[in-house]
Amino acid sequence: MIAIIDYGAGNLRSVVNAIARVGYKAMVTSDAKEILGADVVILPGVGAARDTMDSLVELGIDKAIHQVVASGRPFLAICIGLQVLFSATEEEGWHECLGIVPGTVKRLPEGRKIPHMGWNQLEQKIKHPIFDGIPDNMNFYFVHSYHGVPEDKSVIAATTDYGISICAMIIKDNVVATQFHPEKSGEYGLKMYANYFKMALGDKG
C-alpha cells in the first residue's frame, strides 16, 4: 500500500491523481499506524516548511517518518516535503526540521523573481533508474521560494539553474525527494512516478 501523508495543508489530490494515472492506488492518511504499515510513504508539500513541520510534530507523524526512513522502506518527499527533511530552515527565522538530510533550507537570493515559478530544466547528476526514459535537461514544474542546501553534495541527484544552481532532487539510500512537482510536470513527471513505483514496489503494486 502507498500512503500519502496528510498534514492538513490540502491539495493532495494531484498526487493521488498522478499515482492513479500510472496504475497504482494510494491512501491519504494522517494516522501514524497506517504510515508505519505502508509499503511506500509519500510526504507531499505545499505552503510553508515551518507550518508543515509544526503540523507533523503536532500529529506525531515526525516520529513515524523517522521510523519509516530508518526501516529502509521507500520514502518519497515532494517540494516542502523535501525541505522538511533538512536539519533546519531559515523560513520565518530559524526552525528545526526532521534532520534526515544534514544541511539547511535557505531563501532564494534576491535579484530574481521569487517564487521560482514555472518550468525549468532538470540536470541529472547521477545515473539512476528513476530517470529511465527521461532525457537529461527536460523541463519540470517548480514553485518555491526556499531551497535546500545539503552538506553532503553527493546526495544531489539533479539540479536546476535559476541564476544559481538549485538542488532539485535528492536521493539518499531509501529516500527520494524532489523540489519540483512531478505530478504537475506533464508526461515526464508521470514517467518519473511510474519509474519510482516500479523501483519501490516491484511486483507488489
Place this chain on the structure above:
Amino acid sequence: MLTKRIIPCLDVTAGRVVKGTSFTQLRDAGDPVELAGFYDIEDADELVFLDITASSDGRDTMVDVVRRVAEQVFIPFTVGGGIREVADMRLMLEAGADKVSVNTAAVLNPDLITDGAKKFGSQCIVLAIDVKHKESGEDWEVLTYGGRQSTGIDAVEWAQKGVELGAGEILLTSWDADGQKTGYDIDLTCTISESVSVPLIASGGAGTLEHLYDALTEGKADAVLAASIFHFKTYSIRAVKEYLQGRGIPIRL
C-alpha cells in the same frame, strides 16, 4: 534556465467553455476537460479557468469541472472568478486546482490575500488586477467587477500591497488593450513587473505573435495569457512556442 510560460485562459459557465466576441455573444466552445487535454497535448505551460457563472448551482458545477480536469491534466492550473472567501479557495484547491485567483473580492477585503496565503501558501494565491489608464495623468487605476467599476486605486501601489499581503503571482489585465488585438500594454506590464518581486502574467491585447514576444521582452512579463487567439485558432500554442523559441526566448517545447 526558467522558461517563459504560455497560458491559455478558458471561460467556463454551466460546465462548458464559452467564447465570446463581446459580453453578450457567448458561443459554446466545448467541454473544459477535453479542451484542457487538448491544450496540454499542445504543450501549454499552465491553464487558467475563469468561472463566469454567478449562481451557487454554477459553483457546484465548477467544482466538478475542476475535479475532472485534475484527474486528467497533469500541468498546473488556476481557477478564478467568484472566489470570495477562504472557504471558496479551499473548495477549489481540494478539488485539484493548484492556484486560485482573486480580483474584486481582494480589493474589497485585502485580508483575503493574507488569510489565503497563510492557509495554503503564497504560491497558491494569484492576485488578478484589472487596470486602465487614469483619465488624467500617466498612471493606471484598478478596476473591479469585471472592468465595470473604477476604484481610483493606483495599480502599482495595489500590486505592491498585494504582494506584501501574500500574493505569489500577479495576473495583470489591461482593459485599454483587452480585446483590441493591438498588443499588450507594454509600458504598464513593464512598470508593474519591475515594481513587484513575484512573477507577472501579462494579459489583454494579444493579436499577433510579435505581441507575445514584446510582452515577454520589453514588458518583462514572466508569462503571457491569451484567450481568443487560441480559442479562435488564430495560432496554435505550439506555433506560438516555436516562434518565441526561434526568437531566443527560453520556452518549454
